[in-house]
Amino acid sequence: MKFSFNHITLVPGGRYILQLSTIAMIWVVVSCGNETTPQNITFAEHIAPIIYKNCTSCHREGEAGPFSLLSFEDVSSRSKLIKFVTETRFMPPWPADPAYTHFIDEKVLTEQEIALIGKWVDEGCNAGDMSKMPSVPSFPAGSQLGKPDLIIKFRDVFKIPGDGKDRFMLMRIPYELESDKYIKTIEVVPDNRKLLHHVNAQLLSYDPDKRKDVIKGEVAVDVKDFPTTLEAYKALDLPNDDGTFPMMTQSVTNYLPGVTPPIYPNGIGGFKMAKKGAIFLKDIHYGPSRIDTSDQTSFNVFFADGAPKRPTMEFQMGTYGVSPVVPPLVIPPDTIMKFTSDYKVPFDISILTVNPHMHLLGKTFLAYATTIQGDTIPLIRINKWDFRWQYFYTYKKMLKIPAGSIIHVEAVFDNTRKNPNNPFSPPKLVEEREGSMRTSDEMLQFIITYLPYKTGDENISLETKK
Numbered sequence: 001m002k003f004s005f006n007h008i009t010l011v012p013g014g015r016y017i018l019q020l021s022t023i024a025m026i027w028v029v030v031s032c033g034n035e036t037t038p039q040n041i042t043f044a045e046h047i048a049p050i051i052y053k054n055c056t057s058c059h060r061e062g063e064a065g066p067f068s069l070l071s072f073e074d075v076s077s078r079s080k081l082i083k084f085v086t087e088t089r090f091m092p093p094w095p096a097d098p099a100y101t102h103f104i105d106e107k108v109l110t111e112q113e114i115a116l117i118g119k120w121v122d123e124g125c126n127a128g129d130m131s132k133m134p135s136v137p138s139f140p141a142g143s144q145l146g147k148p149d150l151i152i153k154f155r156d157v158f159k160i161p162g163d164g165k166d167r168f169m170l171m172r173i174p175y176e177l178e179s180d181k182y183i184k185t186i187e188v189v190p191d192n193r194k195l196l197h198h199v200n201a202q203l204l205s206y207d208p209d210k211r212k213d214v215i216k217g218e219v220a221v222d223v224k225d226f227p228t229t230l231e232a233y234k235a236l237d238l239p240n241d242d243g244t245f246p247m248m249t250q251s252v253t254n255y256l257p258g259v260t261p262p263i264y265p266n267g268i269g270g271f272k273m274a275k276k277g278a279i280f281l282k283d284i285h286y287g288p289s290r291i292d293t294s295d296q297t298s299f300n301v302f303f304a305d306g307a308p309k310r311p312t313m314e315f316q317m318g319t320y321g322v323s324p325v326v327p328p329l330v331i332p333p334d335t336i337m338k339f340t341s342d343y344k345v346p347f348d349i350s351i352l353t354v355n356p357h358m359h360l361l362g363k364t365f366l367a368y369a370t371t372i373q374g375d376t377i378p379l380i381r382i383n384k385w386d387f388r389w390q391y392f393y394t395y396k397k398m399l400k401i402p403a404g405s406i407i408h409v410e411a412v413f414d415n416t417r418k419n420p421n422n423p424f425s426p427p428k429l430v431e432e433r434e435g436s437m438r439t440s441d442e443m444l445q446f447i448i449t450y451l452p453y454k455t456g457d458e459n460i461s462l463e464t465k466k
């Protein structure tokens with residue numbers, strides 16, 4: 001495998017986190033000791049249930065959170081910081097504004113929960129009657145969905161040097177099966193949960209006559225080593241033997257820390273997996289590490305009984321999409337600029353999932369639909385863009401958008417030095433560059449997973465995972 005180690009240092013959110021951590025160190029000194037003041041908010045009865053439900057999925061051994069939040073000690077020793085990060089809604093990370101639209105598996109604390117944590121901290125962190133503690137949540141190591149029919153693993157261990165840099169990779173995980181299969185879902189099982197930050201996976205289906213050996217070739221390349229996507233795809237040995245490209249199924253799975261695997265109920269979704277193919281990670285991000293380490297993530301594949309009844313479809317607005325970015329995405333240095341994209345929906349659709357996508361200069365994001373009658377259907381609002389938390393947001397119920405409606409996207413980019421994530425200091429002109437996926441170039445995309453509308457879709461709950 002070829003990897004180059006001279007990376008641009010991109011530490012999204014780095015400065016902010018650093019500041020918070022410094023405050024944390026001071027706070028540890030003044031945080032709760034053993035002194036108990038009489039009060040009735042207790043860890044055992046009130047705080048532990050909130051922490052277990054909203055924090056422990058990421059804050060436990062080996063996960064993405066920097067420390068565990070399981071025991072009374074874990075929480076009380078960081079109580080002031082926890083009060084701060086919950087009051088500012090920095091934690092749990094959930095950029096979508098819950099005052100605008102709701103999604104399944106929403107990671108949002110209620111005002112009451114935030115107030116309860118604050119009061120508990122102010123009152124001195126009472127442990128309470130430990131026999132009343134809720135049971136510690138269990139997180140199955142292999143799969144959250146059951147026994148997979150097939151497990152596909154990285155062919156080689158991916159080595160991550162301890163150079164303190166983020167890595168944005170493209171990876172190809174080839175496989176061969178006995179026959180074509182229909183798939184219900186694919187679940188990402190990270191090996192290095194500390195560093196694997198996000199994955200968005202596509203599926204490549206090869207025609208066995210066009211590609212003799214799918215296994216051979218390069219399996220991982222670094223996005224920053226290639227000026228264009230096309231060159232990166234070639235270096236990754238994606239093409240057929242004759243240089244043409246295989247068929248690609250978009251967004252077959254995705255992963256972020258603490259997120260449960262994507263699966264739609266009621267026979268919705270699913271796709272075909274060719275006998276010869278590859279899972280193609282178009283977007284895989286490893287966070288920085290100070291020690292040499294590695295990752296060998298695997299993919300649990302769940303077969304379906306037959307062809308999908310209602311396979312989901314996808315379109316994207318903005319960069320490379322069905323509707324252009326207006327004005328063209330060019331952001332001069334020292335400016336804060338707004339861009340839009342409008343798309344007229346050609347037939348009735350039912351939206352399942354949306355994914356707003358920008359890079360480091362993103363500041364805010366808004367999307368809504370306007371019907372012919374002039375009604376507004378809110379889709380998603382992000383008041384403080386966070387490059388690190390690009391969720392695929394699934395609605396609780398499908399959202400009908402009638403034919404003729406306009407989906408309107410509005411995004412603001414901050415290319416000033418006040419943006420702590422600005423990859424350039426001093427700021428430089430940043431733009432969308434043809435075929436580039438570099439994080440220091442910009443993108444504005446809104447990816448929509450949908451079905452052609454059927455009567456009653458708006459009543460189907462997407463919450464049950466099967």
Ligand code: HEC
Pocket residue numbers: 013016017018020021024051054055056057058059064065066078081082085086091092093107109257258259388
């Ligand atoms: C989806 C995963 C996830 C969830 C859920 C989550 N955290 Fe975090 N938390 C992180 C990560 C990752 C970091 C490291 C900072 C970063 O990457 O933004 C972090 C950092 C922190 C920090 C340290 C902040 C600093 O800069 O020093 C605190 C405190 C914290 N989380 C508390 C919580 C609490 C309390 C909850 C629940 C109410 C929670 N977190 C839920 C992933 C999560």
